[in-house]
Amino acid sequence: MEPLRRLNERPDRLGVITHGSLTKGVEMKLDAHESIEDVVAGTFVVIQGEKYDFFSLITDVRIDAANENILLHPPSTDDHLLRQILKGSGTYATVTLKPMLMMRNDGLQELAEILPVKTVPSHFAPVARATAEDVARIFGHEANEGGHRYFQIGEPLGMPGIPVCIDLDRFVERSNAVFGKTGTGKTFLTRLLLCGTIKTGKAVNLVFDMHSEYGYNARKEDGTFVKGLRELFPTRVQVFSLDPQGTRERTGRDPDCAVYLYADQIEPEDILPLQDTLNLNETAAESSYLLQRKFGRNWLLRLLQTSEAALNELAEHVGAHPASLGALRRKLATFERYDFFKTEPSAGKRDVLEDLLEALNDGKSVVLEFGRYDDLRVYLLVANVITRRVRAAYEEKTAHYLQTQDPADRPPQLIITIEEAHKFLLPGIARETPFGKIAREMRKYFVSLLVVDQRPSAIDEEVLSQIGTRIIAQLNDDKDLTAALVGTRDAGALRQILASLDSKQQALILGHAVPMPVVVQTRPYDETFYQAMRGPERSFEELDDEMKSLFP
DSSP states (O other), rough: OOOHHHHHTTTOOOOOOOOETTTTEEEEOOOSSSSSOOTTTOEEEEEEEESHHHHHHHEEEEESSSSSSHSSSSSOOOOOHHHHHHHHTTTEEEEEEEEEEEOOOOOOGOOOOEEESSSSTTTHHHEEEEOOOHHHHHHHHTTTGGGSSSEEEETTTTEEEEEEEEEHHTTTOOEEEEETTTOHHHHHHHHHHHHHHHHSSEEEEOOOOOOOOOSEEEEOTOOOOOOOOHHHHHTTTEEEEOHHHHHHHHHOOSSSSEEOOOOOOOOOOGTGGHHHHHTTOOHHHHHHHHHHHHHHGHHHHHHHHSSSSGGHHHHHHTTTOHHHHHHHHHHHHGGGGGGTTEEEEESSOOOHHHHHHHHHHHTOOOEEOOOOOHHHHHHHHHHHHHHHHHHHHHHHHHHHHHHOGGGGOOOEEEEEEEGGGGTSSSSSTTTTTTHHHHHHHGGGGGEEEEEEOOGGGGSSSHHHTTOOOEEEEEOOOOHHHHHHHOTTHHHHHHHHHHTOOOSSSEEEEETSSSSSSSEEEEEEOOOHHHHHHSSOOOHHHHHHHHHHHOOO
């Protein structure tokens, strides 16, 4: 019984367990000396049972009274003595807790296995706020395993100075998501995650940077500037730009590579996500497949080079409806006014997409800036074309690796980051787009997605079910809340926690990379963080050696 006495004597003790069940959670009576206003939903606490420690989240708080007459005749505001007498006996606070994990507390906690919760603590089991040691037991610490596995993402809500880490080995294994309404800091959260994977060498990244916020300095809402990935990791990050002049004017630097897209590099499946944005009906979109069947990779060149007067003849030649073919031509012709879009044949020209693939293969993350072309139509088209090419290359590399079984042939783990992700992953088209295929199938090819979006309800449910780790900031829409938690256990309790989040720098993390859901105050992206990132970077050769040891 010694461990039980120790917890009862801890100054951070909150109360004792009085009611509860395995399915609905347990209830704690708050100690009389504790202020209910200091008890916050989402806080991490520990219940010490007779045999197990139960690591739990606070999901609800309510005030109760032992006798309803007290509430019918409450003491006046001036009667402080009576208020104090009633507090804790006549009136009290009840806190609902959801046990998430349990570990034996028999004195060998360091070696204890983390178990799913299959029982509940007994009556009057003491409850205390979690300590730094408790959090490290569950979530790991950056100092563990050579400093290359765990990455601090923030601090538990109401527990300043205590780091919460995600397991990067597990994070890079599956597709992940950052959800939150506009202004909640999704971009900063995404930067943190990208920095963790680059710093530790766990993955290379391809970031489709629609608003030029990731590569170089970016402006915060308060007018100050934060450093980009290229500045934090100058040897491990390259910036590709569709708008090299804009990059030079904004940053005073040339991008590592100017990006050009040729019409004969575009395939019909790249057009699918543009149906809504371009206001194309299904018949017009299907016309692109008829053109491809007739003209191969030159289908778009042939369409754009056909005059309005000759469209009827072309439609008859390929078997398409003239009006639909005309609509397709008019909508796609808008890209001709962009400098990066070329309507000449790409044969014999420098293939920028090959340069991008070579950078990824060399272990360098790529930030693709759109500059002044931050039009959603451009973003959708370019991201689809490049991702389809990357997907094909990784499938080929993986097939070669499986054939040779040589660790040197193993493709580097790749994470593709997309904002406005619902535009690529709408129900009905997600199966046909490169991003939908990656979310469903590409884990075995060493490719995953980092989905950044404010409208999870617009994303195909099958894709949502494939999301491994979710980092969810404040969401207001009921449909978005439901979608963000689809497929998760205890969604009702987690929904209450999400509803209580502040609009800035708070997020709920759950899924594959953390052993239990946790609400965090996110790590500041500031000079202290920059200094932490400026330590020695892992070389690609070191990562390659690690892969050889993991996959002999």
